[in-house]
Amino acid sequence: MLNPRFGIHGGQYIPETLMNEIINLEKQYEYYKNNKEFNDELNKLLNEYAGRPSLLYYAEKMTKDLGGAKIYLKREDLNHTGSHKINNVLGQCLLAKKMGKTRVIAETGAGQHGVATATAAALLDMECEIYMGKEDTIRQALNVYRMELLGAKVHPVESGTMTLKDAVNECMREWTNRVDDTLYVLGSVMGPHPFPTIVRDFQSVISKESKEQILEIEGRLPDAVVACVGGGSNAMGSFYNYIEDKSVALYGCEAAGKGIDTDKHAATIAKGSLGIFHGMKSYFCQDEYGQIAPVYSISAGLDYPGIGPEHAYLHDTKRATYVPITDEEAVEAFEYIARTEGIICAIESAHAVAYVKKLAPTMSKDQIIICTLSGRGDKDVAAIARYRGVDIHE
Amino acid sequence: MSRIKDAFNSNKAFIAFVTGGDPTIEKTKEFILEIEKAGADLVEIGIPFSDPIAEGPVIQEANIRSLSQGTTTDKLFDMVKELRQVTNIPLVFMTYLNPVFHYGYDKFFKNCSDCGIDGIIIPDLPFEEKPEVADVAVKYGIEVVSLIAPTSEDRIKTIAENSTGFIYVVSSMGVTGTRSQITTDLNSILASVKSVTDVPAAVGFGINTPAQAEKISKISDGVIVGSAIVKIIAQYGADATPHIYEYVKSMSDAVHNVK
Known part of the structure; x- marks a missing residue:
């Protein structure tokens, strides 16, 4: 059996109704993760459908402008569906199919995971239902229609704060209602064991590739890896293959919203508790x-009151450092990378870019940072315009 | 010493649930005493939680009503202390693990013991995670109720063998809330339970009519009703007392008529 804990974190705190299903999922995953046929099929999908490997791009203009470490961008924004989420959903939906499931359900915040799940479900001929906070269905109306185009049914969740955590609640409730034919395709490295491990494994392709790429380009490991953290799946994927390489500093960027000294943030490590x-x-x-607590971030994808258990462990053991980034810093970084590198990245990813802007100038020119761009920013353009007081219609 | 055992001693048990602090702490106290008068054998008091993942819409809304009134765990401890001056009915808390964990397991269970709580039901604490609270619960003599679900299958015997207080058999898939039909094969689940333990087994989730309650009492040691009562409170608010009495009377009579 896989280890259900990361230090003291993790575990399986779920209703009894789900326990046998979760145990079954763990067994099936243990079997398929080492199954050649499964991995061949998944790799084929990742390479030929999702567009992997994703580029590791040397951001020369940013590097020169910031005047410190060399900056490489891991371009998960170039994946099919526009974010890292596709890595995980192809894995989980394929696993669901092998397990004999015909239906997948998923939560979504910004809509990235929902769109990715709907995409994989369409491709693999599975029924798909997405739970999305009503607040988020309004903020990200385009993604709702996108999911519907892909054949998914979208349920606006009206309980609680009507955002990501409530979508997770509702998805868990629905799963207890119907487990026989349904897999809950969790979108981040969170939830009960074995989800944090499964999602991390499927996302670890990010650091597996970036390590090979940087060794090929630079002949050495990076000095720092930077990624944004909500639940933490792109960060976990970006960190995983460097955890053993102690010379590589790992930075997770959490959403500080209007500031960690206000009550409008989602900075779990900075302000949360066990x-x-x-x-x-x-x-x-x-x-x-x-x-x-109700949390807040300009970024719907980071608007979550918790963090995955493996991140909590990396924080406890000081292997990774978590830093808060405000809305204002993220929006500035969003605009900065657009003008400097011609890349409109997701507002989530802009939290990582904002930290790179602080970090790079403190490092020397022979040092290297890899920053993961977890997604593309088309979905955020209207919100950024609103933030800047520009009234545009989508 | 166990008040919970007393609930099942002389007859089949009718167990009623209310969310603590819905609509106010004072009213909850009044409702509980009325529920006792109407014949219930045990009362579950919900400590409201912001994100009750095992609850349907009726109890979710009760949680919100209660929290927005400023209900806290400490206020509910005080309420139970006051209730214990006037009643000996078995009382158990129903809540999620985080409010208990964050309060501090030792302090929480000590307070339960001090104020006169007999047991606790935690739906997001499955068998595997029981060690979280097992020792401290024993230390303070609080019985942690185990849940068994329609999907438990091979887990039923292990859970039942290690149970205390009573066993909460979840009648249906999904979340709490009234249902017109219960399709789970409760007979075989209860037979498995009975083959390994004498701990009483009560059935909950979805039960709302006297006919359902009577039918299920015939094959179990009692029935648990939550959403149907909370619905009455949602409808009548502070004026719910006589309506609760009438409903609980009809349900407990139906249960107690089964020999």
Whole structure:
């Protein structure tokens, strides 16, 4: 059996109704992860359908402008469906299919994971239902229609704060209602074991590739890897193959919203505390009685009150460093990378770019940073315009 | 010493659920005493949680109503302490693990013991994670109720063998809420339970009519009703007391008539 814990974090804190299904998922995953036929099929999909390997691009203009470390961008934004989410959903949907499931359900915040799941479900002929906070269906209306075009049914979730955490709640409720033919395709390295491990494994292709690429281009490992963190799947994928390489500093960038000294942020490591929620022990934003706190970020994808258990462990052991980035810093970085490199990245990814802007000038010119661009920013253009007070119609 | 055991001693048990602090703490106290008067054998008090993933819409909304009134775990401890001055009915808390964990397991279970709580039901604490609270619960004499679901199959016996207080048999897939039909093969689940333990097994999720309650009491040690009562509170608010009495009376009579 796989280890259900990362230090004290992780575990399986879910209703009894789901336990046998989760145990079955773990068994099936253990079998298929080493199954040649499964891996061949998955790699074929990743390479021929999703567009892997993704580019590792030397951002020369940014490097010169910031005047410090050499900056490489890991371009997950160039994947099919426009983000790293496709890596995980192709893996999980293929696994679901092998397990004999005919239906997948998923939560989504910004809509990236929902669109990716709907895409994989369309390709693999599976029924697909997506749970999305009503607030987010309004913020990301285009993605709702995109999912519907792909044949998915989108359920706007009207409970609680009507955002990502409520979408996860509703998805778990639906899964307890129907497990026989359904797999919950979790979108991040969170939830009950074995999800944090499964999602990390499917996302670890990011650092597997970037390591090969940087060794090929530079002949050495990077000095730092930077990625944004909500639940933390692109960051976990970006970090994973460097964890053993102690010379590589790992930085996760959390959403500080309007600032960590306000009550409008989603900075779990900076401001959260140990808790047990959504099936896992980890860090969460919560009040003194353990009620989960409403969180805020301009980025719907980072607007989550928790963080995956393996990140919590990397934080505890000081292997990775987590830094808060405000809305304002992220929006500036969004605009900066557009003008400097001609890349409109996701507002989530712009949190990582914002930290690179701070970090690179403190490093020397012979040092190297790899920054993951987790997604593309088309979905955010209208929100950024609004943030800048520009009234445009999509 | 166990008040929970008393609930199942003389007859089949009718177990009623209310969300603590819905619509106010004072009203919850009044409702609980009325529920006792109407014949219930045990009362579950929900400590509201912001994200109750095992609840359907009715109890979700009750959680929101209660939290928005400023209900806290400490206020509910105080409420139970006051109730214990006037009643000896078995009382168990129903809540999620995070409010308990964040409060501090030792402090939480000690307070339960001090104020007169007999047991606790935590739907997101499956058998594998029981060690979280097992020792401290024993230390303070609080019985942690185990849940068994329609999907438990090969897990039923292990869970039942290690149960205390009573066993909560979840009648249906999905979340709490009233259902017109219960299709799970409860007979075989209860037979498995009975083959390994004498701990009483009560059935909950979806039960709302006296006819359903009677039918299920025939094959189990009792029934648990939550959403149907919470619905009455949602409808009548502070004026719910007589309506709760009438409903609980009809349900507990149906259960107690089964020998």
